[in-house]
Amino acid sequence: MVTQIPKAAYPRPFLKWAGGKSRLIQQYIPFFPKDYNNYYEPFLGGGAVFFYLQPIAAVLTDINSELITTYRCVRDNVEELICLLKEHQIKHNRDYYYHIRANSGGSDLEKAARLIYLNKTCFNGLYRVNSQGQFNVPLGRYENPNICPENLLRAASAALSTSQIKQADFTDVLNQATSSEDFVFCDPPYHPISNTSYFTGYNGNSFGEKEQELLRDTCAELASRGVKVMICNSDCAFIRNLYKQIDFNIYPIAASRSINSNIKRRGIIYELLITSY
Numbered sequence: 001m002v003t004q005i006p007k008a009a010y011p012r013p014f015l016k017w018a019g020g021k022s023r024l025i026q027q028y029i030p031f032f033p034k035d036y037n038n039y040y041e042p043f044l045g046g047g048a049v050f051f052y053l054q055p056i057a058a059v060l061t062d063i064n065s066e067l068i069t070t071y072r073c074v075r076d077n078v079e080e081l082i083c084l085l086k087e088h089q090i091k092h093n094r095d096y097y098y099h100i101r102a103n104s105g106g107s108d109l110e111k112a113a114r115l116i117y118l119n120k121t122c123f124n125g126l127y128r129v130n131s132q133g134q135f136n137v138p139l140g141r142y143e144n145p146n147i148c149p150e151n152l153l154r155a156a157s158a159a160l161s162t163s164q165i166k167q168a169d170f171t172d173v174l175n176q177a178t179s180s181e182d183f184v185f186c187d188p189p190y191h192p193i194s195n196t197s198y199f200t201g202y203n204g205n206s207f208g209e210k211e212q213e214l215l216r217d218t219c220a221e222l223a224s225r226g227v228k229v230m231i232c233n234s235d236c237a238f239i240r241n242l243y244k245q246i247d248f249n250i251y252p253i254a255a256s257r258s259i260n261s262n263i264k265r266r267g268i269i270y271e272l273l274i275t276s277y
């Protein structure tokens with residue numbers, strides 16, 4: 001008899017994150033490089049590609065410090081984190097949500113439990129903060145949210161156990177990836193395809209044309225060292241031109257987008273997958 005491993009035991013993202021790549025992985029598979037020893041993901045978010053590839057040696061970074069604190073707690077203290085999440089699960093109701101939302105202090109473990117709790121219960125799993133850095137997403141409409149997916153958290157913890165995790169701007173990858181042994185996957189905030197689709201931020205910082213150009217230059221520098229670089233972004237003339245200038249390969253990928261404030265813009269759109277190899 002074949003014993004089925006419960007789905008939750010496979011490592012996969014434990015957060016819902018804007019721009020999450022879980023639904024695109026199947027289309028990315030043919031484009032992943034075959035040979036590399038070290039994996040780098042400088043825009044970690046929900047980490048869908050990391051959890052799919054499960055590299056032994058990984059450097060995972062993101063500019064969002066609360067997100068990074070959460071990953072470190074999942075890696076290092078998953079059982080304590082599960083206990084705190086179980087408390088949130090018991091106490092969860094509307095008033096409790098707004099009470100937790102308004103209180104961002106505490107230990108790293110408490111902060112990590114708060115971020116996961118808010119992510120599982122807020123509207124659409126969005127992460128958005130106001131100009132003072134306070135999380136301001138309203139309560140979502142979930143009948144019975146699974147606030148503590150404990151097997152999934154344990155599986156994620158095991159997958160993360162050999163990874164370096166730190167808060168950093170994406171340019172920090174230049175201090176780390178140096179040779180053809182290295183594979184860098186970049187999933188930056190996407191360039192807007194129209195003025196109305198401009199989405200300024202996951203964390204209050206905007207990621208505009210200057211940042212996209214800096215990312216392109218960073219990728220060009222990595223490629224000149226022999227590093228294998230893969231980038232995804234929206235399919236628009238600005239992004240195509242950026243990477244044409246450095247002779248990277250550009251592939252259109254069909255995607256469906258569910259996080260968009262304009263309901264008419266949900267549905268099939270094309271995105272780009274760009275490689276240096």
Ligand SMILES: C[S@@+](CC[C@H](N)C(=O)[O-])C[C@H]1O[C@@H](n2cnc3c(N)ncnc32)[C@H](O)[C@@H]1O
Pocket residue numbers: 017018019020021022042043044045046047048049061062063064168169170171187188189190202203205207
């Ligand atoms: C599109 S999301 C990544 C989604 C992720 N690949 C997934 O599957 O969930 C972009 C991430 O970039 C991060 N970010 C934005 N600006 C950044 C910067 N300058 N340096 C590093 N990370 C940044 C955001 O905090 C966000 O988590």
